[in-house]
Amino acid sequence: MNANSTIHENTHGSHDHEADDPTAPFNEVETFNTIWEALKWKHIRARVPVCLRKTLHNRYMLGNIVYLGYAIGILIIDFNPQVNGSADRSSADQNSTCTAPVMPTLDQPITPNPFMNQLYLGFSVVHIVSAFLYWWAWAGRSWLDVIMIPEYLNHIEAGLYLWSSLWYPNEDTLGGYYTLAVHKIELTAAIVELFASFGWIMSWYMTYTRTLGRGFTLNDPDFIAFSCTSISSFVYIVYNIQINVDPLQYGTNTLYMYGDIVYFVGSCYYIFASLRDDNWFWFLPLSGQYGIASGRIRVETKDLPQIGRPVVLMIDPCRSRTRNTEPVGPTVIDLAIITSL
Structure with a gap:
């Protein structure tokens, strides 16, 4: 669009229709030379209402x-001493008169923290709600579509974490039945999360509109978000393997905190990606430069389709092949039988 044209509005949130959205960033045809030119009042007045309506109708947002919110809550539990109870433990250690360190054993009791257990249970429910919202965001897609597989894996992972959080109050010792069971459940959840992360990359590849400034590049927030999700899954797997091999590290091994930090960074980049898709960042340089509009660049390629691949259902490999119903001519044996008759 040129400087004097009006902006047409299309607030449909489906991936299948984003290529028809004239306000999508990859359909942008207006160029700017400086950020100050892009932030003129006429552009703000014309674009912000459209971006706001698109964001309000964006299920992914x-x-x-x-x-x-889930990632922030987990970080609060990790680093707030008043919430995780580390402040009480440090004050108790200062008042203790014992100077000799006590070596942990499998029979060492675990001091329960009812408030933290309730927080973990509540955030597990939030995790399930988040998984449902991501499934619900695939508007216009069949529930049998293969791109739904990572969403179902996300539900399984969230259910496993809910299961483990329900067993937190039953933990009594480092080697107790419920404690060891929680370690195994959370290791399974971390492995499922890793498969879901790679599945999201697959779904993104199959449905993503790739053009200038979008794709497998570090300037794409989607790419960084998926990378953070995969890295955090690897961190959680390593942590849970260490805890399952040596249960005495439970409560002292803080490797999972680094995974929570990377998890939070990825959640921020998911927000940036949704805002970018709603064209909130029209004033920023596209691919590191001004004076170019992605809507005026059309590269015909078979390897990177513009609107993704067609729908593939999970039951497609199980379907039988179409039978050949065309008339078949008489065989040599049939002609011999007819001749003898």
């Missing part, structure tokens, strides 16, 4: 906001 709702899922990303819940996902971000």
Whole structure:
């Protein structure tokens, strides 16, 4: 669009229709020379209402906001001493008269923290809500579509974490039945999360509109978000393997905190990606430069389709091949039988 044209509005949130959205960033045809030129009042007045309406109708943004709240809550539990009870433990250690360190054993009791257990249970429910919202965000897609597989894996992972959080109050010792069972459940959940992370990359590849400034590049927030999700899954797997091999590290091994930090960074980039898709960042340089509009660049390629691949259902490999119903000519044996008759 040129400087004097009006902006047409299309607030449909489906991936299948984003290529028809004239306000999508990859359909942008207006160029700017400086950021100050892009932030003139006439552009703000014309673009912000459209971006706001698109964001309010964006199902992915709702899922990303819940996902971000979940990541922030986990970080609060990790680093707030008043919440995780580390402040009480440090004051008790200062008042203790014992100077000799006590070596932990499998029979060492675990001091329960009812408040933290309730927080973990509540955030597990939020995790399930987030998984449902991401499934719900695939508007116009069949529930049998293969791109739904990572969403179902996300539900399984969230259910496993809910299961483990329900067993937190039953932990009594480092080697107790419920404690060891929690370690195994959370290791399974971390492995499922890793498969879901690679599945999201697959879904993104199959449905993503790739053009200038979008794709497998570090300037794409989607790419960084998926990378953070995969890295955090690897961190959780390593942590849970260490805890399952040596249960005495439970409570002292803080490797999972680094995974939570990377998890939070990924949730922020999911927000940035949704805002970018709603064209909130029209004033920023595209691919590191001004004076170019992605909507005026059309590269015909078979390897990177513009609107993704067609729908593939999970039951497609199980379907039988179409039978050949065309008339078949008489064989040599049939002609011999007819001749003898």
